[in-house]
Each structure stands twice: as structure tokens, then as C-alpha cells.
Amino acid sequence: MVLKLRKNRGPEPPQPCMLTECMAVISGAWAPNVIWSLRAGPRRFNELRTDIPPISAKVLSARLSELEAKGVLVRHVRRTSPPSTEYELTPLGAELLPALDAIVQVGHRLKERKLNSPEKQVAE
Amino acid sequence: MVLKLRKNRGPEPPQPCMLTECMAVISGAWAPNVIWSLRAGPRRFNELRTDIPPISAKVLSARLSELEAKGVLVRHVRRTSPPSTEYELTPLGAELLPALDAIVQVGHRLKERKLNSPEKQVAE
DNA sequence: CGGTATCCTGTGGGATACTG
DNA sequence: CAGTATCCCACAGGATACCG
Secondary structure, X not given: OOOOOOOOOOOOOOOHXXXXXXXXXXXXXXXHHHHHHOOOOOEEHHHHHHHOOOOOHHHHHHHHHHHHXXXXXXXXXXXXXXXXXXXXXOHHHHOHHHHHHHHHXXXXXXXXXXXXXXXXXXXX | OXXXXXXXXXXXXXXXXXXXXXXXXXXXXXXXXXHHHOOOOOEEHHHHXXXXXXXXXXXXXXXXXXXXXXOOEEEEEEOOOOOEEEEEEOHHHHOHXXXXXXXXHHHHHHHHHHHHOOOOOOXX
């Protein structure tokens, strides 16, 4: 694909395109939150809405559809008198949890580091 | 991406918010690619531009600034005759690599699963 | 309860041109 | 080479209203 301008500075980097595709699984501002909220077990639509900060019904619905299509979660509909729907992570979807956790861990350390080091911290 | 808590609509669970904050470290469409491209060692501005699909100079510049401010990478400027700048992951930034890798692994499996599963859904 | 449809806005990001 | 400035647009996402 793209020609690299490398000279003598390190081995061949992997294809970023692939990363982008995979990152797309958790794209959308709330997708990680949805996955995270489902880590303890199945939850219903409105439970997710109240779990997750102020996510709009439209967006939650959209994320759930996408994640379902991607095989990250499954949807169980119960046609009871009050309609209820449960969403649950698939085994594959659950595998994302360690990854998210890893990101959280690093995020924490980055925040701590910034608090501890009085060096140049350029604010945006 | 901006997280606006516009209205107070109820209890805010701690976990998802934290997740969102930490996810913000790798927010922006190209941030993960930048981190990934630097995983093998320091690289220069235009090397990154050609490494990463078609990222515009403006956006690459913006991501690099953000990631630098967040402590994920450092910038080394060399005032040589042809100016050159190198970007390199900090140790903390490097800790994001396993997380990204984990996401990539799951992303792969999800793609395989969709190819193999007979009940293959239509992607968007 | 569990959504969908419509409208609207903010902002991430591309293209281009320009600077040091 | 390594950016910055400007303009512009697409689209994610919020609010509201409405349906099954």
C-alpha cells in the first residue's frame, strides 16, 4: 500500500488499517460503556440507559444494534405483558473486557503521572 | 470526544465514567494508529503521515499534540539543516500497546466468527 | 417498557494554502 | 521537513415526539 519513508529507524510497523477496523468494534462514544455495563450479566434497555451517564435512547439503540450485528452482544426479547428486552455479551464480546480494563489501567496511571510530575503539562 | 453531562438525570455510576475518561486517551479516529505506528520505535512526522492511511497533516498534528499533552508520547525536535522531529512513546504510552493488541485480537475473532456463522447478519 | 423518526447542533476531520 | 490557518462538510449524538 503506502510507501514508507523509513530510513534506518526500526523494524516494519504493522498495518494500522487493521487496527482501525478492530477499533471500530468499540467505536462510537458509548460502545465501551455499553460493553462495560454488561460485564456483570444481562441488562435491560432502560437499565443500560440509567447505568450509562446521559445516553439518549436513540444512540443507545444504535450502539446496541451495531454491537449485536458485530456479534459482541445478543438480544433476548420477552413478549411479556410489560415488554422487556435483555442484552447480554457474547463470549467473544466478553473478551473485550480485559482489553477495556487494560486501557482503564493505563488511563489511571497517566492521570496519576500528570498529577505527580510538575513538568510541562500543556493544556489544550 | 466531548462528554457533556447536560442534565442531571439520576445516579451516575462510577465505572462507565471512568472508562469513558480513559478511553478518551485513545479517542480521535487516528490516535490508536499513531500509538501503533510508534510501537517499533521513534518516527518522524512525515513517516507517520505515510504510515497511517490518508491522515491529514492537520489531524496528525492535532493528535500528536494531544497525545503529548496526555503523556503518551514525547516529541524530540532536532534543529538540523533539514528540520526533523521524532515522536516516541513514553513507557506509559507503551503500556497501551497490549490493550490495543487485545482489541485487535478480539476484532479478528469477531470477523472470523461472522464469516463462519451461517446466521450471518448484514453489516450496516 | 422499548424502541423509532425527525430535527438540529458540535466537532472531528479533509483539502488547500501558507509559514518557519 | 514540519507544521499552522482557514474553510467546509459529514456525521455522531442530543432533544423531542411518537409508536407497538
